[in-house]
Amino acid sequence: MTGLLLASTRKGLFSIRRKAAGDWRVEHVSFLGDNVTLALPDLRDGSWYAALDHGHFGAKLHLSPDGGATWTELAAPAYPAPPAGPEETDSMGRPIPWKLIRIWSLEAGLPGQPGVLWAGTLPGGLFRSEDRGESWTLVRGLWDHPDRRRWVGGGTDYPGIHSICVDPRDGDRVTVGVSCGGAWRTEDSGATWTCCSQGMRAEYLPAEQAYDPVLQDPHRIVQCPAWPEAFWAQHHNGVFRSLDDCGKWEEIQGVPPSVFGFAVAVHPSDPMSAWFVPAMKDERRIPLDGKVVVARTRDGGRSFELLTQGLPQTHAYDLVYRHALDIDAGGDRLAFGSTTGALWVTENGGDDWVTVSEHLPPVYAVRFA
Amino acid sequence: MPRVVFTANLQRHVPCPPCTVPGATARQALEHAFALFPGVRGYVLDDQGELRHHMAVFVRGQACADRRGLSDPVAEGDEIVVMQALSGG
Numbered sequence: 001m002t003g004l005l006l007a008s009t010r011k012g013l014f015s016i017r018r019k020a021a022g023d024w025r026v027e028h029v030s031f032l033g034d035n036v037t038l039a040l041p042d043l044r045d046g047s048w049y050a051a052l053d054h055g056h057f058g059a060k061l062h063l064s065p066d067g068g069a070t071w072t073e074l075a076a077p078a079y080p081a082p083p084a085g086p087e088e089t090d091s092m093g094r095p096i097p098w099k100l101i102r103i104w105s106l107e108a109g110l111p112g113q114p115g116v117l118w119a120g121t122l123p124g125g126l127f128r129s130e131d132r133g134e135s136w137t138l139v140r141g142l143w144d145h146p147d148r149r150r151w152v153g154g155g156t157d158y159p160g161i162h163s164i165c166v167d168p169r170d171g172d173r174v175t176v177g178v179s180c181g182g183a184w185r186t187e188d189s190g191a192t193w194t195c196c197s198q199g200m201r202a203e204y205l206p207a208e209q210a211y212d213p214v215l216q217d218p219h220r221i222v223q224c225p226a227w228p229e230a231f232w233a234q235h236h237n238g239v240f241r242s243l244d245d246c247g248k249w250e251e252i253q254g255v256p257p258s259v260f261g262f263a264v265a266v267h268p269s270d271p272m273s274a275w276f277v278p279a280m281k282d283e284r285r286i287p288l289d290g291k292v293v294v295a296r297t298r299d300g301g302r303s304f305e306l307l308t309q310g311l312p313q314t315h316a317y318d319l320v321y322r323h324a325l326d327i328d329a330g331g332d333r334l335a336f337g338s339t340t341g342a343l344w345v346t347e348n349g350g351d352d353w354v355t356v357s358e359h360l361p362p363v364y365a366v367r368f369a
Numbered sequence: 370m371p372r373v374v375f376t377a378n379l380q381r382h383v384p385c386p387p388c389t390v391p392g393a394t395a396r397q398a399l400e401h402a403f404a405l406f407p408g409v410r411g412y413v414l415d416d417q418g419e420l421r422h423h424m425a426v427f428v429r430g431q432a433c434a435d436r437r438g439l440s441d442p443v444a445e446g447d448e449i450v451v452m453q454a455l456s457g458g
Binding site: 060100 | 423
């Protein structure tokens with residue numbers, strides 16, 4: 001537990017340091033004014049990676065070896081040339097570009113895999129690097145899978161990989177989450193893939209397709225580090241849990257105050273403890289009744305507590321995106337940031353929250369270093 | 370030889386001062402400019418080497434018609450201006 005937090009925002013990357021119990025302060029800002037979509041503190045060597053989206057100029061990737069003091073631009077993942085012939089289209093006939101739209105997830109390999117990084121992107125390509133991001137290779141086993149063409153965008157024009165879970169038991173086993181494409185698993189470092197979202201239910205689809213695992217929209221998938229057969233997903237229309245390594249997902253009913261949301265965190269050593277930041281779905285996407293709340297379960301989803309202490313309970317319209325909730329390696333500290341620039345931290349599992357700031361730029365991602 | 374000028378907004382991210390380079394088309398001239406300032410290429414062109422969706426290249430004040438190939442001819446003394454396309458609000 002380093003007491004360091006990285007907040008990726010619309011206008012820069014903020015590093016936030018714990019000065020004392022409950023006292024977290026902005027210590028440094030990198031890329032002030034630029035759109036930082038996510039950051040990865042690599043615990044293997046202390047490097048920080050930052051993904052930027054410059055809009056006109058495209059998505060970029062930067063590396064800092066010294067805690068944000070200096071940055072070097074790396075090669076961004078790039079799609080190879082598409083095959084000759086008609087332009088590729090999705091299941092609805094819309095063209096899919098072979099071009100990087102956004103770096104939507106970034107994760108490190110295991111400690112025994114120095115230099116290995118995984119990057120999930122829009123429009124749906126997963127990339128792997130073996131040299132700390134100096135170069136990237138499109139994972140063709142997934143990109144070329146025939147079911148990949150059935151993926152569709154969820155809230156974006158194109159499908160994207162937002163969650164990458166590297167199995168702590170075996171770095172060649174990786175599970176990714178796709179909006180909208182379900183969950184996918186490789187056992188051989190990306191060569192072959194199988195869809196592993198059986199049991200998820202999509203209420204936005206015609207009834208006969210509702211349980212099609214390839215058409216699911218998990219907003220975020222996380223894996224319990226100490227019990228890696230346990231996964232949690234905040235799905236577009238519900239919360240799902242798998243305790244058998246994604247063999248079967250079970251829908252968790254009755255999450256208060258709403259089953260809609262983007263973010264989920266699982267306790268690092270207790271697979272039955274998970275946190276969510278629900279919102280009013282789907283058309284409005286604001287906190288229910290203007291109250292920012294966190295839902296916590298300690299019993300695998302049988303029951304939930306609503307955590308509100310320290311969080312605004314009147315006219316608060318903070319939405320929390322899928323990468324904007326994180327839990328640290330100890331399991332007591334969590335942090336989440338909002339679209340309206342608020343950032344909260346707890347040091348007791350969510351019983352009490354302290355406000356780090358209410359005036360940051362819109363927060364896209366939060367990550368403990 | 371034509372002269373290539375990059376928008377100041379781009380120079381905030383990567384060094385790319387104005388340069389005079391050889392080339393008979395916008396593509397040829399730009400590739401020479403990218404050789405001088407390698408970091409710029411990915412900011413102007415996408416994965417497939419096409420002009421980024423929200424970028425524009427002007428030759429003699431006219432937007433290049435061939436956004437994929439950038440085959441628009443350029444002549445001695447022409448100015449090639451690389452800038453953001455006006456899009457959005």
